[in-house]
Amino acid sequence: MKQLYALVFLLLVNYSSASEWRDSEKIESLFQDAEINGTFVVYDVRADQLIGHNRARAETRYIPASTFKVPHSLIGLSVGAVKDVDEILPFGGKPQPFTSWEQDMGLRAAIKISNVPIYQELARRITLSRMKNELGKIQYGNGKTGDLVDNFWLVGPLEISAREQVNFLALLAQGKLPFSDEIQQQVRDILLLERQDDWALYGKTGWASVTEPGIGWWVGWVIKQDNIYSFALNLGVVTDDDAAKRIELGKQSLKALGVL
DSSP, X not given: OHHHHHHHHHHHHHHXXXXXXXXXXXXXXXXXXXXOOEEEEEEETTTTEEEEXXXXXXXXXXXXXXXXXXXXXXXXXXXXXXXXXXXXBOOOSXXXXXXXXXXXXXXXHHXXXXXXXXXXXXXXHHOHHHHXXXXXXXXXXXXXXXXXXXXXXHHSSOOEEHHHXXXXXXXXXXXXXXXXXXXXXXXXXHHEEEEOSSEEEEEEEEEXXXXXXXXXXXXXXXXXXXXXXXXXXXXXXXXXXXXXXXXXXXXXXXXXXXXO
C-alpha cells in the first residue's frame, strides 16, 4: 500500500511539473515599477496552468530559508518529533537576534514569527537520517541536507525553485502529500494568514541572507471559489527595503491576476 501511495504521489508531482506556462505582462510591470529582480508564479490547480513573471528564475533553485518551515513542520509531526503543533519546544537559552525568539513555544506560535531556534530543536529531534528520508518522499527541491541537521535550509545545500514550491504547496493545499490527513490539516491551519468572504490566504515568508544578493521568499496558496491557486515569489534582497516588498509585491501580483 505504501508503494502504491508513493507512486500516486510521484504521478501527481510529475503532472503538475508538466503544466503549461503563461507569461503575465501585468506582473512583469509590477516588478519593473518596484525595481526588483525576482519572479512570481501562480499555479491554477483547476486549469492546470502556471502564470507568472521571469520563467528562467522561477525554474532556478535557491536556498528556501524559512519557507522550509512548511515541510519541516510536516516532517516533525510525521516522525513524532512533536505530538502536535502546540507541543512546547525549548529555544535553548542562548541570546537570539530577536527577543521574541527567546521563548519556548510550539510550532503554531513559532511559524508565525519564524522562530529559528525552535525549528532547529525540531530538526535535531527529527535526526539527519529521518530528515533525508522524508525529504526524498516528498521530492522537495534537490533534497540535500549536507551533514548538519539544523541549518541546511538556512545556508544550503538545500535548494528549491519557485516552480517546485508551487507544485509542493498545491499538493499540501489539496491534502495529497504522503502524510496523514490530520498532519496536513494541522500545518494548513498554522499557515492561514487571512480570510475574507470568498477567499482564504495561506503563506510563509523566508529570507536567505548568506548569498549575495540575499533571497527573499513569499510562498503559499489561495482558496477561492472551490479552486486552489498556489504561488511563490522570490527576489534579490540588496537592501532591507527589498525584503519588505515581498508580501506587498506578492499581494499586488495576486490582485493583478484576480486571485485576491
